[in-house]
Amino acid sequence: MKMITAYIQPKRLDSVRQVLSDIDINGVSVTEVKGFGRQKGHTELYRGAEYVVEFLPKVKLEIAITDEQVEEVIETISTACKINGGKIGDGKIFVTNLEQVVRIRTNESGPEAL
Template sequence: MKLVTAVIKPFKLDDVREALSEIGVQGITVTEVKGFGRQKGHTELYRGAEYVVDFLPKVKLEIAIDDSLTEKVIEAVSKAANTGKIGDGKIFVTSLEQIVRIRTGETGADAV
């Protein structure tokens, strides 16, 4: 089992969700987050005053999947979230030791 965590631009969320649905991913967790990488924020003008936006709005997706889907999920997220510009995001893959569905007590792949 793997946990794929992707941090993407907010306006790409629907595209990524559709791409994941097409390859059979049944569920994702979405969190609105803020952060920066190489972009290091930007300067904005508001009511004549200039200020620096250090943390940019992003969306974090968490997807628990069977090992066999890992490459498909990475490819789907990469293609759907890509704009070709700085700040497109990152994908992290970590191993899951155990998953338990609270309602039924199912474990492992059955719980996903």
Template sequence: MKMVTAIIKPFKLENVREALSEIGISGITATEVKGFGRQKGHTELYRGAEYTVDFLPKVKLEIAIVADQVDNVVKVISTAAKSGDEGKIGDGKIFVSSLEQVLRIRTGETGSIAL
């Protein structure tokens, strides 16, 4: 079992959700987060004063899947979250990690059956 964590731009959330739904992925957790990488924030003007916004709004997706779905899920997320043909700084990142155990609280099912 694997956990796919993706950090994407907020306006790409619906595109990614629809693309994952098309390949049969229905269990997704989305969290509004803030962060920066190479994008390094930006400067804004508010009421005549200039200030720096270091942390930019992002969405963190967490998807628990069986191991044989990883390549397809990563491909779908990266395609749906990419800005244009070339992509842009700030499009996001995808992390894949191992899941040692999963338990469905309601039924007590464990392992890939609980996904």
């Protein structure tokens, strides 16, 4: 089992949710986060004053999946998040091992709990 953690642009959330649903991925946790990578923020104007936005809004997705689903999920998220052929700030996907999963309601464990 694997845990997919993806950081994407907020405006891409609906399209990612839809394409994940299309490939039968049902369980996704979403958190609004702020951060920066190579973008290193940007400047904005507010009431005539310029200020630096160092932490950009992002959305963090967490998806627990079976080993067989990893490549399909990565490809699906990547395709849905690329803007104009891919730009800095499109996001990142991390894959980590998931040692154990337990469904509290039924005490099922392992892939059956997903």
